[in-house]
Amino acid sequence: MAIARVEAQIRYSIPEELKTGSLVGNVAQDLGLDLKRLRSGRARIVTGENIQYTQLQTDKGTLVVNERIDREQLCGDMTPCSFTFEILLEKPMELHPVTIEVLDVNDNAPTFQNHHFEFEISESAAIGSRFVLESAHDADVGQNGLQSYVLTPNENFVLKQNVNQDGSKYAELVLQKPLDREKQSRLSLKLLGVDGGNPQKSGTLSIDVNILDANDNAPVFNQTAYKASVTENAPKGTHVVTVKASDKDSGLNGHVKYYFSKSNANLEEWFNIDEISGRISVKKGTDFEKDKKFEFRVEAKDQGGLKDSSKVEVEIIDVNDNATVITVMSFTNPVSEDSPVGTTISIINIKDQDSTENGKIRCNIEGDVPFQIKTNVRNYYALITNAELDREIMSQYNITIIASDSGSPPLSTKTTLNLKVSDVNDNAPLFQLKTYNALISENNAPDVSILSVNAQDTDENQNAHVSYILEEAEISGSPLSGYISVNAENGVVRAVRSFDYEQIKEFAFIVKAQDGGSPPLKSNVTVKILIQDQNDNPPQVLYPVLTGGSVVAEMVPRSADVGYLVTKVVAVDVDSGQNAWLSYKLQKTTDRALFEVGLQNGEIRTIRQVTDKDAVKQRLAVIVEDNGHPSRSATVIVNVAVADSFPEVLSEFTDFSQDKEYNDNLTFYLVLALAVVSFLFITCLVVIISVKIYRWRQSRILYHSSLPVIPYYPPRYSDTLGTGTLPHVYNYEVCRTTDSRKSDCKFGGVGSQNLLVMDTSSAGTMQRLQTEKKILDEPDSSPELLQTRTVEYRV
DSSP states (O other): OOOEEOOOOEEEEEETTOOTTOEEEEHHHHHTOOHHHHHHTTOEEEOSSSOOOEEEETTTTEEEEOSOOOHHHHHTTOSSEEEEEEEEETTTTEEEEEEEEEEOOSOOOOEESOSEEEEEEETTOOTTOEEEOOOEEOSSOGGGSEEEEEEOOOSSEEEEEEEOTTSOEEEEEEEOSOOOTTTOSEEEEEEEEEEOOSSOOEEEEEEEEEEESOOOOOOEESOSEEEEEEETTOOTTOEEEEOOEEOSSOGGGGOEEEEEOTTSTTGGGTEEEOTTTOEEEESSOOOTTTOSEEEEEEEEEETTSOEEEEEEEEEEEOOSOOOOEEEEEEEOOSEETTOOTTOEEEEEEEEOOSOGGGGOEEEEEESSOSEEEEEEETTEEEEEEOSOOOTTTOSEEEEEEEEEESSSSOOEEEEEEEEEEEOOSOOOOEESSSEEEEEEETTOOTTOEEEEOOEEOSSOGGGGOOEEEEOOOEETTEEGGGTEEEOTTTOEEEESSOOOTTTOSEEEEEEEEEOSSSSOOEEEEEEEEEEEOOSOSOOEEEESOOOTTOEEEEEEOTTOOTTOEEEEOEEEOSSOGGGGOEEEEEEEESOTTTEEEOTTTOEEEESSOOOTTSOSEEEEEEEEEESSSSOOEEEEEEEEEEOSSHHHHHHTHHHHHHHSOOOTHHHHHHHHHHHHHHHHHHHHHHHHHHHHHHHHHHHHHHHHTTOOOOOOOOGGGTTTTSSSSOOSOEEEEEEEEOOTTSOTTSOOOOSSOOEEEEOOSTTOOOOOOOOOOOTTTSTTOOTTOEEEEEEEEOO
16 A cells, blocks of 8 residues: 655744643644544654654644754754654555744853953054954854844954854954053953843853063964865864965064864864864764764964964765664554455655765565565655465565665665464365275274364464364164264264164265354365174074974985985075174984085085985984184074885874974964965855845846846856865965075075975874975076975865
8 A cells, every 4th residue: 555645734833942732733623634534544743753842632633742842952053943744644544744843932141162261462463453252152043042242341442243154143352452561461351242032141251361562463374264075984184174374473473373263162072283284184083964064263373472263164075874774653463364465564764864875765675575665755665565465375474674775885774574464264174084984893882982083274273273063964764963973173983872784884974174263164074984794693594494383304215325415404694704604513413424414505415325224203403603703603403304205204203293392383373374264265255245146236227228138257256156165275385595505695405305394283184295406406507596395285
């Protein structure tokens, strides 16, 4: 942002030595500003000086005296005396120059450097001889300054007042009557320096005149004025100028010595004069910034006390001995990272007390930083941004401002501003991974920690405070929150419940990371949870199955060869992996030397030739174990009938049934089936009779309406009137898959099946239904074929 220079300039005049708090002027009224503008613009005085003589009262809009103002101390002999400062306002930036003219008051009396002045004069001094007296100095100026000199009345001397080119006044004694040492060897006079103030003030100088013997020629300078120049800070002894005076007298009366006039206060602090040669040299290095020019008088005095004086002007030449001075007027720190390009960071005042090229200022910024210096007001510079800021890339800058002059060699000054960049919420939290995967074993304890998600936010403070939120979803129709939870502070994911691998094997959900900014920024990550299986389910035997009181037995002919497939035990395990790998073993058998069971496939085969001595009924206990740790098992009883004919088996039937615990539920199911069939039969009979009656009534209607009658008999009911309660055979088909070489989730096949179903009730009639199926004996049989068993019941 540029600084606006307002051309409206105000000027006030005040007398010096006003009391602190005295009113100088109404700035708000004179500048046409209202008090709100002064307060909103943070109006203040900028001077760049150590002393601030005035103070701006923003609540009243007035300018008052802040420090004692001494015109003599402020300006010395310069007139008019004034000082200038600027009133700085912000938003927008404005500068209003204000000039305060300090008016002199008569607060200083004329003073002489020495209260006593003594000189010698020859009695032969000619009428009209002049003797320069010490000048009085009055710090006041104008009418309040030194106005005249007054000499006490005497017969020999009159006073002549003269004015220098710079306007200063000095007095000379002019001899108007010859002196007579024999009458009076010493004269005492008083010189008064009087100013023009009201009331007047004066200073007194005592003059003693010693009258010497005759020396009638005074020294005379060969020039009425000498001009010279010397560089400031010139080393001691540097030649300035040589003055020369001659005396026509001879001997000691013609021997001339040179002196600085005593009217030149403090001159001997800066220069030396050789009293013999008149050579003037530097005694102490001068300072151009304090004294740009020296004017003084040099006297030539002979041994007889005769004098002459000449003016010497020494001009001080500026050298580049002052580095620039940098003053930070305002500094906005920190600055927001979203500040637009051109934002003003600081206002800087830079001054150089040197002149010409030595005081010409160049200002720039050191290094590659997104800032630049601009100015359109003398000595004032604005530090502004020239690029967008990003706290995440650079959180602070050390801005080094270099101000140099154009001298030879140039002098420069550096100042460093430490600028901090404040954060805005411009970065969303970022997760470390695109997807989180975790494993957890089933049957876990609730509230167990599964994993931790972590998101980082490159902002700071509240803008970087990350909270974790679980996005609502459903798993198998249940809310996600019923399965897992996420800690909002640290992102720890915990299980809310115990998982069952057999119900759910994996699930995924979304976790949101939200920062604390306003408005907050968010990011998502997908979390996948895999449930690991444990061996928590025992094997389940699918075949053979014993139901009710019926005993299912596998029939083996006595002519069976070694390796004859009797049956196959089919079992599954709902676990997975090695927890579902099953093995089959014979736990107990009637004749251990007759049968064996396949370890992997559960096939029961003969291991020797069946003989007549082998018992008809054989009972095998097969244990099925999985491969888990620890392993789980199930046991199944397989009944085998060793016989070539059914009568032989029937003779042993009773014993089979007695060996097992008889289950009366079979009778219940048979009675229930008979009741259902009877109900269905009666229902059908009622429906048929109803249909017959309906058709008979329709025929009667047609008969009375003389329409042709076409008799109709349902084909499915044509034989319902036959004799017998259940004249039909009801067939039930039982299907299962067969393949012993496939995965544990399929049913195994049975090679050659001879199935006996025996009813222990005396009313039952056993039917032998044999289904020859050799699919499993064939190597290319399909595992998905179904084996059908048909069981026929007659009642």
